[in-house]
Amino acid sequence: MFAHNKRLQYSVHVSECNPALANLMLEQFGGPQGELAAAMRYFTQALAEDDPGRKDMLLDIATEELSHLEVIGSIVGMLNKGAKGQLAEAVDEEAELFRSLQGAGNSSHVTQVLYGGGPALTNSGGQLWTAGYIDSIGEPTADLRSNIAAEARAKIVYERLINVTADPGVKDALGFLMTREMSHQKSFEKALYAIEPNFPPGKNPGKPEFADLYANTSQGDGDMRGSWNSDDNFNFVSDREQLLAMDGGDGLATTKLSAKEKSTLKAMAKRTQSNPDLDPETGAELGMAGNGKPKPSKRPSPPSSSKRH
Amino acid sequence: MFAHNKRLQYSVHVSECNPALANLMLEQFGGPQGELAAAMRYFTQALAEDDPGRKDMLLDIATEELSHLEVIGSIVGMLNKGAKGQLAEAVDEEAELFRSLQGAGNSSHVTQVLYGGGPALTNSGGQLWTAGYIDSIGEPTADLRSNIAAEARAKIVYERLINVTADPGVKDALGFLMTREMSHQKSFEKALYAIEPNFPPGKNPGKPEFADLYANTSQGDGDMRGSWNSDDNFNFVSDREQLLAMDGGDGLATTKLSAKEKSTLKAMAKRTQSNPDLDPETGAELGMAGNGKPKPSKRPSPPSSSKRH
């Protein structure tokens, strides 16, 4: 069960209202690398987890991410606070309010008009948050790697936001949030490696003949070798013929069909064949030159008026 | 530039048509862990990459994932081949076709009716593919971790599909595709660790006082200690007061406001206050008991007919 205390995990003291900056901050509120995505990624994993250690850790971190959602949402709220009142009370002239919306910076008109300046579950461009951002699949050696990656991405987005924020209070809180992602990444790394073995993920060992193959499918000037495709680590194959039908078969897709399926497919094929022996006139050719014949004037009334019905 | 050869990277020989199995296979065609997501994740990274080694590797693997998209899509096409003809030519009675659609298994009616049995860019439940599945952010120490995690997830989904597939030809091709994900994971691991250092991701070192903190935010029976939150590795904090306002401040969110912003906000607050000193009657209370008074019968005609206009 969750409980809440009205004090934040980190104080937010904003120097002045700035709706354009508020909009940028939405990236970590309702964006793909943001705090709701983080909280829900770990929370959904925790609910399905049977391992007591991981379950506890996932709940700890999910709960903290909710507190971070509150911090970043409070930053948005503070940066928008002045503009919110101006628009709701409409004490200024319309043209001035319009200019302030447009001049406030990219997209802030959306959050002002639609959300009244409140923090919205969108990214900084207005894209609605979607559960497609969450990649939990219920297997710990995969999910922990997803979590490690998610924390790394979130760290980078915070770093970028810090790089463009001049307000010291906002910058300070962003620094806290960014650092916590680093700490979470470390916990997830520990939990992953405490599963032995954890590679390959899952239970099925795969087909050994393809496990160390490196397929050099992009060729031409720019080919490089390194540990990721070196002969020490991989069977490096450049010959494209070798890469075709690697099962040694015909490289075709086939299926067995019943007699009825066969005859139906044959009927369909016949009905819908694009006949290679024809050179038909097409709509494009019709469209290239005027083909319309003037309409026979069945009606005695002058064309211009007869068209009006 | 891309080129294509009509032979597949792995032969697909399906034993019999099976639209329900076809639908499951869509998970790796147009699902979040599927081959289009993989190909586009690496391809978008490659286009923005300046490091020649990584660029080459990303193009190699992106290109191979497109070939995998072709293999899994061909499996779908073969499994649906018979049903496609039956529906298009409609040689059976409607009721029989309806039963075959419904009996074919979950959701196969969608792909039959809407996509005519062709492989659709949806997951196995019909959810349209979205670029929200792609988490490239243009920083290699984050993106390579995302790629490692993505390959791990894809490996697991293939393993699950193998576990429920009895058709030997489909199972064989799935085994190939699964194994290749393991190989790709290894390449991405090598490329990540060939960046020194790669942790923390990015350039900003963070605030040291929060980097090793573990916040025990979920408490109660079930708390566990392990390397992910051990005293050896973390500063483990359970005291909730300590976790509030960790900057040592007031834990509030504030912003500086101009005089005009202040007065406008005050006007808005006054206009929209929920007054705690009142105990108003509400819509719910109105709704709990009949409050409607019979309408004054202005019209002499009997009510039942007078309502018809």
Next chain:
Amino acid sequence: MFAHNKRLQYSVHVSECNPALANLMLEQFGGPQGELAAAMRYFTQALAEDDPGRKDMLLDIATEELSHLEVIGSIVGMLNKGAKGQLAEAVDEEAELFRSLQGAGNSSHVTQVLYGGGPALTNSGGQLWTAGYIDSIGEPTADLRSNIAAEARAKIVYERLINVTADPGVKDALGFLMTREMSHQKSFEKALYAIEPNFPPGKNPGKPEFADLYANTSQGDGDMRGSWNSDDNFNFVSDREQLLAMDGGDGLATTKLSAKEKSTLKAMAKRTQSNPDLDPETGAELGMAGNGKPKPSKRPSPPSSSKRH
């Protein structure tokens, strides 16, 4: 700041695993009327709220909804627990696992294969949760009405789930969750009516001449009168001419154009005119009858083989 206790707000004791029922339960986990939508609706409002009473109430209820998300997610986890192990460990034959996936009921194959049986942020049909479900707009007389409506809808969906659930433990927990929605609705009603006046919402009083008009735009057999369109309460207008251009104007859409805009538009109009004086042959007509002429046999080789390149 949020804190968490590992005990649930309401105990969940499931009688037996049932993946098909688990899937239905997702409706209130990741569906539009579900607990995440509720929690986020109130939480985003709370962050932007300046009125202390409403802010406190919104935080109280948002926090409780998170606890409800945990309860309903735990129900999903328990109902799927057995199936999760079966698929991951794959101790059964493929065909049997396939049958159990398909037989388990509608769509449970998606959550099994994709999410490994964990609770997913989708509705019961697999549709990904989207922030489009959240309708907070930052004005209390509108938002509180939205909250009242949202609680009413959630109450109904729980009622429907209860009606189809035979498992007594699940039914009991659903009954608790349903009742809490009723309680929340009452709080939101009180808070709305504690704003005086709260109708019309917002500050702008509107154009009085249109405020009590009822437009009888759907006519024919089935027209009815009641308090919602009665002469006592409304100015009921059935005459369609009266409903056209209610400003008393021409009912047209016009704009002033600069000379340059005018001339450019004229050029565009001329270039793209669909000429009413022509009766052109079209692609459809071409398509109705064979029009393809056999291709001149430039190549001496027989057509069937010459087509292969």
Next chain:
Amino acid sequence: MFAHNKRLQYSVHVSECNPALANLMLEQFGGPQGELAAAMRYFTQALAEDDPGRKDMLLDIATEELSHLEVIGSIVGMLNKGAKGQLAEAVDEEAELFRSLQGAGNSSHVTQVLYGGGPALTNSGGQLWTAGYIDSIGEPTADLRSNIAAEARAKIVYERLINVTADPGVKDALGFLMTREMSHQKSFEKALYAIEPNFPPGKNPGKPEFADLYANTSQGDGDMRGSWNSDDNFNFVSDREQLLAMDGGDGLATTKLSAKEKSTLKAMAKRTQSNPDLDPETGAELGMAGNGKPKPSKRPSPPSSSKRH
């Protein structure tokens, strides 16, 4: 059946083209509180409605909302009319057109380039309209409350648009549209309260012991009492122990498992345990310091060139 008259329900006379203002107006064309959402909310309800009075009212209002969609869409079309011709005919220099796109205000480049200046079913930020905006669930005491709330929200968004619009013709038409939302809200209120009783929504009365409970889950400085949580109206509970496991049980989630389910889960648990007794080295630690050993120089050629393949 629908019929259409080419005159608008309200005349639209725009003073001058203004693509940035056009974009703002899209909020009520293809945004969540816009006219398509309104029309479809009521229309889908009407089709499923068996009560003759409500069915008639829903059809009346749905039809009027379609006419409003036409009015707001015509505003967009008029505001974009000049820009549309300029871009299509390209009589200006590229750099000038580029500047006009960028300078025209936020996001208008999207509607210009992608939609050619026509009204698009997006909100003012370009987010595609989605049926997730529609919350009809087929129960009148819930749906009518949803409709009341939707009208309230739409009224507010129109008010905000009016506040930022200086063009008198646009302002006038927006005022009409806003006022009609107020009138619709009144009709929906009447229809709701003409159902007796209408609270609680639906048929199931809920569990009385939880119906008047107020859970004070957010505590700390800022707690407030008012009619929404007063002792007169609610059983106000602050003690967190009391809020845990309110059924009086253990607060756990459990399920009964068959012997086979148990043994499979045990096998999975063992395979995937994060062992708390280990302190493993992790990828993050590898990444903190250089760990790469120089590759053994198997090839005599100098490294820099040998890497080129």
Next chain:
Amino acid sequence: MFAHNKRLQYSVHVSECNPALANLMLEQFGGPQGELAAAMRYFTQALAEDDPGRKDMLLDIATEELSHLEVIGSIVGMLNKGAKGQLAEAVDEEAELFRSLQGAGNSSHVTQVLYGGGPALTNSGGQLWTAGYIDSIGEPTADLRSNIAAEARAKIVYERLINVTADPGVKDALGFLMTREMSHQKSFEKALYAIEPNFPPGKNPGKPEFADLYANTSQGDGDMRGSWNSDDNFNFVSDREQLLAMDGGDGLATTKLSAKEKSTLKAMAKRTQSNPDLDPETGAELGMAGNGKPKPSKRPSPPSSSKRH
């Protein structure tokens, strides 16, 4: 302005309730080829159209499509009518209702539980309708082709639905709707060819040297020649070298950089290089074998209890 008459454009007389068939019918209510998509495609074009003939035609057909939306939605409502009452009044036992939901066919549980059996703006698989289905771009020679194609697709989906529908009343109404799509296609064809010329679409004639080129990018067994790539109609190029850098240039992507941009990029490249001269140990290798050292037993208490905090 729109008006409505309560009689349908085509009578709907359903033989018996059938929720599974209702769900299939949603494909043309809220699916991509459905009537809402059709109505909105033409309506958005009409609003931006300046050509009087096309504007009139688009309004005629858009209005008719709304009437079709009503017909298909009424079919859904009738097919679900019985199930709706059963679920709302819950006169049956839960287990029986559960079975009827599951047995009713794929996905009907979603529409029952979430939408109460009303017609939902989803496709037959529950995917929410999105404005991404609408491809209007505001250029008539493109939009009319889009409309022609959309009518062709809608015709096919109706044909498929007819093929699986045994209910004579439903089949009859579907036949009407299907036929109307054919008629609309003919109108759009006429309007397209009444623009002279209409190919290529738009104003810019393109680069002549690439206009008749056919790039044989997919090779291998299965290459075919026909009018779509014949020497008569195209310059057929198979040589892959010829297809690279068709401008005759270097085939590279380059940009000019300022000195500052250059130095910053150099710094970034250095910081993030994947060094090809190293063969680092990776996380995958750590994960392949146990690497965790037992934790030093700082605490004397037995491990099992010491882990509980």
Next chain:
Amino acid sequence: MFAHNKRLQYSVHVSECNPALANLMLEQFGGPQGELAAAMRYFTQALAEDDPGRKDMLLDIATEELSHLEVIGSIVGMLNKGAKGQLAEAVDEEAELFRSLQGAGNSSHVTQVLYGGGPALTNSGGQLWTAGYIDSIGEPTADLRSNIAAEARAKIVYERLINVTADPGVKDALGFLMTREMSHQKSFEKALYAIEPNFPPGKNPGKPEFADLYANTSQGDGDMRGSWNSDDNFNFVSDREQLLAMDGGDGLATTKLSAKEKSTLKAMAKRTQSNPDLDPETGAELGMAGNGKPKPSKRPSPPSSSKRH
């Protein structure tokens, strides 16, 4: 199987970095008319296609579209190259970086902050790519028409991008891409007309009595006649009575119900009737005037402090 060569199909030489222009270019990378949508439209058709000629053509063009995706993505990458380094290395002051993000033009902040300047699978407004853009349905006479229309739309969007691009290198590459769309359209036209007959699409001939009907559903000033609704080509019906219930029936929607269904529906109707004979007080009326009575002062402490809990 796909192969890749690192040289582009067309060289990209950008004159200077320009993030705002980069963002516009995204329209054809991840937008609805962009190259990914094109490639996937043809590729999914190819996989399901049995006709050898069409399959070959679809693979040829799909493969070329992937190469175009690479070209347009490389343009984006080059235009963003300088900005990417500036943000990642953060050598400038925050305020300056913020201004450059905002000044760079609409929405470029999103791609900078979220994607690090890499090409993202979004349109130029940040909308995530969705498979809803792809309209393949597996019937060649429909799919080829869809392809013809898609090429026409893509041609127009390229034309618009060319019209606003002053950079000669970008303009040149765009011209190539645009021209290729024209060429593809011609191939699709040939393949369509090589199917004889191809109209009406599919197999079912429709109901002849409705095939040539033109329904004049939009009336009033502005009605026009042309070949698309002429008496020569259509049976033009303006009489609205004639357009109602065109089957000659009652225009109603009905279904047969079992006795149990009937009684349940009756119970539901009674429970949820909006009674037309009542004129109830509503929430709106409560909200219009103050109705709250002061709360009884149970507590002796002064109200202002007693509210704090």
